[in-house]
Amino acid sequence: MADGTSASPAPYLVVADVMRARIADGTWPPGHRLPSRSVLGRDFGGVGENVVRRAQELLIDEGLLEGRAGSGTYVRASRQRHTLWRTQGSGSGNNAVAPAGFTGTWEADSEAKVPAPAAIAARLGIEEGASCVRTAYEFLLQHRPVLLLTSWEPMAITSGSVIVLPEGGPLAGRGVPARMAHIGIEVSRVREVPSPILIDREQAHLLGAPVGSRATLIERTYYDTSGRAVETADLLVPANQWEITYDLPVGLPQP
Structure with missing residues (x-):
């Protein structure tokens, strides 16, 4: 039977929360190029690159990050209309x-x-x-x-x-x-x-x-x-x- 405790969030959601915090507090300013997934994986406690990728995809969907083909992933800057x-x-x-x-x-x-x-x-x-x-x-x-x-x-x-x-x-x-x-x-x-x-x-x-x-x-x-x-x-x-x-x-x- 269930013990009433909630399950821990998926690792990629934990990583996404940390990424959001870094964007919000300016650690990663607009236009900042994120390190490679392997570097980020070590930075986030040794998680795998797939976990980092899923976290990045989530933040891209939310409009906080953007992927640039052949260049990497960046903090999305506001764009002029x-x-x-x-x-x-x-x-x-x-x-x-x-x-x-x-x-x-x-x-x-x-x-x-x-x-x-x-x-x-x-x-x-x-x-x-x-x-x-x-x-x-x-x-x-x-x-x-x-x-x-x-x-x-x-x-x-x-x-x-x-x-x-x-x-x-x-x-x-x-x-x-x-x-x-x-x-x-x-x-x-x-x-x-x-x-x-x-x-x-x-x-x-x-x-x-x-x-x-x-x-x-x-x-x-x-x-x-x-x-x-x-x-x-x-x-x-x-x-x-x-x-x-x-x-x-x-x-x-x-x-």
């Missing part, structure tokens, strides 16, 4: 990859002949499983990802042309309207559908954000003059880093 402009004639409708209000750099990875999932196919007006070029973008400020975008283009439109890979060829980085114009397609409008979401673990790992933190997912689709969708994309905007601002003109009534 930026303005992401959604305006007529710029941002969503411009001839550059980066959205208006973004001043950093980006990295892109394209893959051809990717079957279109059902939801993407519906947005593009093509058959499910039709071949597309999928391009994943990471937009960077101070070498850190702050925005994520995944783009889909039907290969039936771009196959065999110099623009088949968005970040390859002579129009790399020019954006959808300019690239499509190069093959004689006029992009006439863009539709955006913003939705609130909570960041999942994979997105949190890429953005250095807490799991479950708020973000806006903007579903963007470009259309040509015939109404055909030529590209669709998901833009993930973390709420703790960006304020989305719409600035649209108001037409005057005709006399």
Whole structure:
């Protein structure tokens, strides 16, 4: 029978408590790079590296730490919020990859002949499983990802042309309207559908954000003059880093 005493907390929770205390009292200030897991394990009474790893993952989920690929684990510093402009004639409708209000750099990875999932196919007006070029973008400020975008283009439109890979060829980085114009397609409008979401673990790992933190997912689709969708994309905007601002003109009534 139970003796009424509570079980001791798991070792990784004990380690996480010590880590929180060091962050709270300034022993580990914002931006501090944590020692290796083996060093921390000895520091925390000889616990194993897996215990340290689980404690770090917990604090990453809580937003106190962040992992940087190839660099290590750091105490997360508060980040300045930026303005992401959604305006007529710029941002969503411009001839550059980066959205208006973004001043950093980006990295892109394209893959051809990717079957279109059902939801993407519906947005593009093509058959499910039709071949597309999928391009994943990471937009960077101070070498850190702050925005994520995944783009889909039907290969039936771009196959065999110099623009088949968005970040390859002579129009790399020019954006959808300019690239499509190069093959004689006029992009006439863009539709955006913003939705609130909570960041999942994979997105949190890429953005250095807490799991479950708020973000806006903007579903963007470009259309040509015939109404055909030529590209669709998901833009993930973390709420703790960006304020989305719409600035649209108001037409005057005709006399």
